[in-house]
Structure formats: C-alpha cells, structure tokens
Amino acid sequence: MINLSTEYLGLKLDNPLVPSSSPLTGELSSAKKLEDAGASAIILPSLFEESIEFEQKQLEQFVHSQALGNYEAQSFQPIPDEYESELDNYLERLQQYKSSLDIPIIASLNGISTNGWVDTGKELQQAGADALELNVYYIAADPVVSGEDVEARYITLLNDLRQHIDIPVTMKLSSQFSSVANMILKLQQAGAQGVSLFNRFYQPDIDLETLKVKPHLELSNSNESLLRIRWIALIRDYVNISIAATGGFHHSDDIIKALLVGADITHLCSVLLKNGPRHIATLKEEITNWLEEHEYNSIEQMKGSISKESAINPEELEHSNYMHVIKSYSR
Numbered sequence: 001m002i003n004l005s006t007e008y009l010g011l012k013l014d015n016p017l018v019p020s021s022s023p024l025t026g027e028l029s030s031a032k033k034l035e036d037a038g039a040s041a042i043i044l045p046s047l048f049e050e051s052i053e054f055e056q057k058q059l060e061q062f063v064h065s066q067a068l069g070n071y072e073a074q075s076f077q078p079i080p081d082e083y084e085s086e087l088d089n090y091l092e093r094l095q096q097y098k099s100s101l102d103i104p105i106i107a108s109l110n111g112i113s114t115n116g117w118v119d120t121g122k123e124l125q126q127a128g129a130d131a132l133e134l135n136v137y138y139i140a141a142d143p144v145v146s147g148e149d150v151e152a153r154y155i156t157l158l159n160d161l162r163q164h165i166d167i168p169v170t171m172k173l174s175s176q177f178s179s180v181a182n183m184i185l186k187l188q189q190a191g192a193q194g195v196s197l198f199n200r201f202y203q204p205d206i207d208l209e210t211l212k213v214k215p216h217l218e219l220s221n222s223n224e225s226l227l228r229i230r231w232i233a234l235i236r237d238y239v240n241i242s243i244a245a246t247g248g249f250h251h252s253d254d255i256i257k258a259l260l261v262g263a264d265i266t267h268l269c270s271v272l273l274k275n276g277p278r279h280i281a282t283l284k285e286e287i288t289n290w291l292e293e294h295e296y297n298s299i300e301q302m303k304g305s306i307s308k309e310s311a312i313n314p315e316e317l318e319h320s321n322y323m324h325v326i327k328s329y330s331r
C-alpha cells in the first residue's frame with residue numbers, strides 16, 4: 001500500500017493535492033466535491049485588502065453623514081440594517097466549511113499594507129482557519145521604491161502577523177525578486193512556516209478599438225510548472241520550511257517532478273477549472289501508479305530526491321545549462 005501522506009505547514013495531509021484559491025474553493029458544494037475526490041486541504045479564495053478598505057471608507061462616510069444629519073448625502077448607497085461586511089461573510093463561510101468538511105481549511109489574504117491585517121488574521125484564526133496564506137500580489141511600479149523597500153514590506157507584514165497569531169502562515173510569492181532564494185530565506189527568518197511558489201501575474205491587454213486597458217485572464221499551461229520546479233530544486237536544501245508548488249500543475253508528471261525536487265504539496269487550480277473537481281481522483285491514481293512502478297513506498301521517501309544537492313548533475317539546474325539549451329536549438 002503506497003503512503004501518499006505529506007506534511008505541510010505542520011499539518012498532516014492525506015496526499016499532496018491541494019486545490020488553491022479559486023471560484024471552485026469558494027462554494028461549499030464544489031468544495032465538498034473536491035474533498036470527495038481526494039483533495040487533502042482547501043485554500044479559500046482571498047479576502048482582498050482593497051475590498052475591505054473600500055467597505056471601511058463606505059462605513060466611515062455613512063457614520064460621518066449621519067453625524068451631520070445628512071442621510072441621503074453624496075453619491076454612496078445607504079448601509080442596510082442587516083449589513084454584512086465582506087469579512088463577516090468570509091468568517092461565516094470559513095465556519096461553515098469547518099463544520100461541513102473534514103480536511104484542513106487554509107484562509108487567504110491578499111494585500112500588502114499591514115493596516116488591519118493583524119486584526120483580520122486574529123479573526124480568521126478564531127473562526128477555525130488551520131493556516132493562513134498571504135498572497136502579496138504587488139506590482140512594484142513606482143520607480144522611487146527600491147527592491148529593498150519592497151522586500152521590507154513583505155517582512156514587516158509577516159512580522160506583525162506572526163506576533164499576533166499562532167496558526168501557521170505561508171507566503172504566496174512571485175518569482176520577480178532580484179534574489180528569490182535570499183527572499184525566501186529572509187521570510188523563513190521572519191517566521192514564515194511556508195512559501196507557495198509562484199504566483200501568476202495576470203497581464204492586462206489593450207483593446208485596439210476603444211484604446212482602453214482591459215483585464216485579461218488566461219488559465220495556465222503545463223509548461224509554466226518548469227519555472228516552479230527549477231526554483232524549488234534550487235532552494236529546497238537551503239530552507240527548512242514547507243514549500244507548495246503553484247502554477248502550471250496539470251498532469252501527474254508535473255506534480256511528481258515537483259515532489260521529486262522537494263515540494264511538500266502542489267496547488268491545483270486551472271486543471272480543476274478545466275476538468276472539474278473529480279479530476280483529483282485521476283491524478284491521485286496516476287501518482288500512486290508511478291510510485292509503485294518506480295518502487296517508492298511513500299511520498300516522503302521520494303520527496304526531494306532530486307533537489308539541487310541530490311541531483312545527478314546539479315549545474316544543469318543553474319546557469320551553465322543556458323548555453324547548452326541555446327545550442328541545442330535546431331530548425
């Protein structure tokens with residue numbers, strides 16, 4: 001009997017297949033289907049800093065206008081009596097998931113400022129979140145903000161949260177740091193229990209008729225997993241925290257490679273949006289068959305067996321590979 005269990009953020013998971021934040025994890029009915037198909041944990045869609053800030057401004061404006069006796073003032077909608085904030089809804093959903101599902105539930109916050117996140121983190125912990133993923137989706141577009149400043153924001157945010165909450169915190173990062181390996185090390189030192197590598201940035205498009213910028217979301221493809229696999233291989237032996245591989249994990253082969261280089265779990269999103277929640281069962285079966293055929297008894301036994309230190313040819317993972325790749329091109 002092959003043992004697929006894995007440890008992630010101190011949680012004992014049945015297997016390494018974890019649906020990441022998406023509309024599929026945002027509804028109890030599909031979350032149940034994911035659990036039935038074999039998902040070992042679920043990451044809720046993110047609670048966005050912008051939405052909370054917007055609501056707070058609406059509320060402040062409302063209170064202010066009441067103080068002035070100016071109920072119908074300005075252009076905003078009055079707040080209804082049974083007003084439930086986005087955070088209230090999120091906490092309610094979390095509690096509902098906790099009472100209806102048996103697998104761990106990971107809450108997700110998306111934002112960069114420290115304002116308010118500490119209180120929100122405490123509430124998520126109280127509502128039963130088993131861990132917290134921070135998705136710092138930050139585009140460093142201001143030329144006067146240095147790389148150091150950007151990194152300091154991540155560390156400050158993490159430090160603040162770590163001081164106030166006890167559940168494990170993991171950071172979902174982009175690959176766009178001057179030294180991604182050093183950044184991960186700094187996050188470990190600041191108390192992160194894990195990292196999710198890597199966030200996908202969505203690139204806005206331009207409508208050539210209206211000349212307006214328009215949002216553009218495309219699901220990933222399997223090729224994108226190679227960036228993640230390479231970086232996990234490079235850093236696995238230098239950090240002592242959990243690693244989730246995210247972005248482009250579509251086939252069981254992609255997932256097996258991520259585990260071989262040292263990932264503890266893989267996130268699944270696009271593949272489930274394309275194929276439906278039941279696809280997890282197929283992936284699980286294929287991974288089990290591969291382990292059997294290659295004489296591994298467990299995921300723990302194969303995890304990290306070709307990370308940088310253990311790879312047969314470690315420099316293939318680094319720069320020297322570049323020249324060979326370019327020279328290998330033939331028309």
Ligand SMILES: Cc1cc2nc3c(=O)[nH]c(=O)nc-3n(C[C@H](O)[C@H](O)[C@H](O)COP(=O)(O)O)c2cc1C
Pocket residue numbers: 020021022023044045046047108110135172199200219220221246247248249267268269270271
């Ligand atoms: C429709 C959609 C909604 C998403 N919502 C969130 C979200 O709320 N928070 C988050 O951190 N990531 C979100 N993601 C990103 C995914 O969780 C995942 O990291 C990304 O799609 C890469 O994984 P994949 O290649 O398996 O799709 C979303 C992705 C999609 C396609």
